[in-house]
Structures are given as C-alpha cells and as structure tokens.
Amino acid sequence: MGDKLAGKVALITGGTNGIGKAAVERFMAEGASGVVFTGNNAEAGGAISAATGAEFIRHAVQDIPGWSAVKEVVKNKFGRLDIAFANAGTNAGDSNIEDVTPEAWQNLIDINLTGPMMTIKAAAELMRGNPEGPGGSIILNSSINGILALAGDVTYSTTKGAMRLLAKSSAVHLAKENTNIRVNTIHPGVIGTPLIEGAINGAPDPSAARSMLEGIAPMGRLGQMEEVVNLLIYLGSDDSRFMTGSELVIDGGSTAGLPGV
Structure with a gap:
C-alpha cells in the first residue's frame, strides 16, 4: 500500500x-x-499472522512475567523497536460506582492501566537499545471516555482517564532523558x-441502536x-517527531460541544 x-x-x-x-494489517502494508x-x-492470531506475515505471541497484557518473552521475541527476531501501540483493553464486568465489584474493578485496572504501563516500560527498554541510538513512538489507545465519563462504566472511564497522565508523565520523563522516545x-x-x-445487530431494534x-x-x-x-500511522512515522505528551481526539466532534445545544 505504501x-x-x-x-x-x-x-x-x-x-x-x-x-x-x-493496525497489524495496515502497518505491514x-x-x-x-x-x-x-x-x-x-x-485469530494465527490466522492474522498467516495472512500478513506479522509475528503473533499469545500474551495477556496483565501477565507481568510474560512480558519478558515478548521483549525477547522483539529483540531476537528484529533487534529493534520503533513503534508500540498499547491497544488492549476491556470494559467487561464494569458497572456504576454503587454496583461495580472490587474484583471487576481490579481486573479492569490490571488490563486497562497496568497493561499500558507495562507496554511503555517494555517499549522504552527496547527503544533505548536501538542500534542507531534510542528513539521511537509509543501510542496508548485511550477513549473519549478518558475525557467524558460514563456513569455505567466507572472503572473503564477511570482507567481511560488515567492513561492520559500515564502517557504525559512518561513522555516528559523520556524527553528529559534525551531518549527521543515519544508517548x-x-x-x-x-468506532465501527x-x-x-455486533452490539448494534444484537439490539432489540438495530436501526434505533445505530441511530x-x-x-x-x-x-x-x-x-x-x-x-x-x-x-496511528502518523504518530508512528517521523512526521510526528515533535509530538509527545499529546492527546489526539478522533471522535467526529463528540467531545467538542454540549450535546443537544
């Protein structure tokens, strides 16, 4: 493609x-x-790998010991890392503040917040070791719910909001360390x-749900x-080399104004 x-x-x-x-498909293209x-x-990982040539590793982001194997594959197979996209996340089991269970809360914290934290740590370590010197782009997939909360998804909203400052703190640290690693x-x-x-098609009135x-x-x-x-392509490319600690909203204007006004 390009x-x-x-x-x-x-x-x-x-x-x-x-x-x-x-992202896997387009990055390869x-x-x-x-x-x-x-x-x-x-x-699914095997099918995508076969279709694209990308390397699949079965790993859950909240599995902290398992990150060692992920880093080893990147280091041994490619010898460098330029882009990390922390995309894994969930809202499974979430609820409002009165009904959410501590177990559900902790599970979402582990996946949605500890997972991205571990992604940054692993990526920074690998990017510091790039042959020509440190550098790279780390991208966290937050949400408009990191800006405007959902009443029925208290943990999801909290984790997505926390990702903003996780990225900013990491970005400032890595910039001050002269690593040329951006976050x-x-x-x-x-997004469709x-x-x-599936949620739209499974609704009692799919047309109303879509609307x-x-x-x-x-x-x-x-x-x-x-x-x-x-x-993601822009942030992963050298075109965005002066951007770090930024939050880029792509929501068709959803958070730009007051709804209904």
Missing part, C-alpha cells in the same frame, strides 16, 4: 481484533519490516468495530477503523 513505516518494527497489544487487527502483536485468541494518547469516539457492529450511536457525533456517523489507523 512505505510510510518502511524499516520500522512495531509492537501491538490486543492485535487479534478490532482496531488492533486493523505500509512497509514495516516487522510487526509483533499479542492477544489471547490464538486461533502520546489517542481518544477515539464510537466488530464489537460495536443512537451515530447521533453521538455531530458529524452524524460512526468512525471507521481505517480512520483511527491513519492517525
């Missing part, structure tokens, strides 16, 4: 479905010399992922996965 990522090596968590899968992606679904967050709105499309979700954005539609991946 060469915007020519010669670069990327690590993508949660790469077996949705935006993560789209844009000339990346290697993509390592992780996830829990070995069957930014993206904040997608409602298989999960969202409601499309109406969240003033632009009046769902975002597309390729539009989010276009943003």
Whole structure:
C-alpha cells in the first residue's frame, strides 16, 4: 500500500481484533519490516499472522512475567523497536460506582492501566537499545471516555482517564532523558468495530441502536477503523517527531460541544 513505516518494527497489544487487527494489517502494508502483536485468541492470531506475515505471541497484557518473552521475541527476531501501540483493553464486568465489584474493578485496572504501563516500560527498554541510538513512538489507545465519563462504566472511564497522565508523565520523563522516545494518547469516539457492529445487530431494534450511536457525533456517523489507523500511522512515522505528551481526539466532534445545544 505504501512505505510510510518502511524499516520500522512495531509492537501491538490486543492485535487479534478490532482496531488492533486493523493496525497489524495496515502497518505491514505500509512497509514495516516487522510487526509483533499479542492477544489471547490464538486461533485469530494465527490466522492474522498467516495472512500478513506479522509475528503473533499469545500474551495477556496483565501477565507481568510474560512480558519478558515478548521483549525477547522483539529483540531476537528484529533487534529493534520503533513503534508500540498499547491497544488492549476491556470494559467487561464494569458497572456504576454503587454496583461495580472490587474484583471487576481490579481486573479492569490490571488490563486497562497496568497493561499500558507495562507496554511503555517494555517499549522504552527496547527503544533505548536501538542500534542507531534510542528513539521511537509509543501510542496508548485511550477513549473519549478518558475525557467524558460514563456513569455505567466507572472503572473503564477511570482507567481511560488515567492513561492520559500515564502517557504525559512518561513522555516528559523520556524527553528529559534525551531518549527521543515519544508517548502520546489517542481518544477515539464510537468506532465501527466488530464489537460495536455486533452490539448494534444484537439490539432489540438495530436501526434505533445505530441511530443512537451515530447521533453521538455531530458529524452524524460512526468512525471507521481505517480512520483511527491513519492517525496511528502518523504518530508512528517521523512526521510526528515533535509530538509527545499529546492527546489526539478522533471522535467526529463528540467531545467538542454540549450535546443537544
């Protein structure tokens, strides 16, 4: 498709479905010399690997000891890392503050916040060892719910909001260390992922459900996965080399104004 990522090596968590899968496919198409992606679904990972040539590792981001094996694969197979996309996340089991269980809260903290923290730590270690000297781009997939909270998803909203400052703190530290390693967050709105499309089609009134979700954005539609991946390509490329500690919203205007006014 192109060469915007020519010669670069990327690590993508949660790469077996949705935006993560789209990123694996597009990064390879844009000339990346290697993509390592992780996830829990070995069957999906194997299929994506066979179709794209990317390297799949079965690993859950909250599995802290397992990060050693991920780093070893990147280091031994490619000898460098240029891009890390912390994409893995969930809202499974979440609820409002009165009903959420401590167990559900902790599980989402582990996946949505400790996972990205471990991704940054692993990526920074690998990027510091690049043959020509330290450098790279780390991207965290937050959400517009990191800016505006959901009453019924207290843990998801909390973790996505915390990712903003996780990225900023990491960005400032790594900049002051003269590493040329950048850390930014993206904040997608409602995107037409298989999960969202499945929820729409499984609703009692799919047409009403689609209309409601499309109406969240003033632009009046769902975002597309390729539009989010276009943003990832920009952040992963040298075109964004002066951007760090930034939060990039891609939501069709959803958070730009007061709804209904």
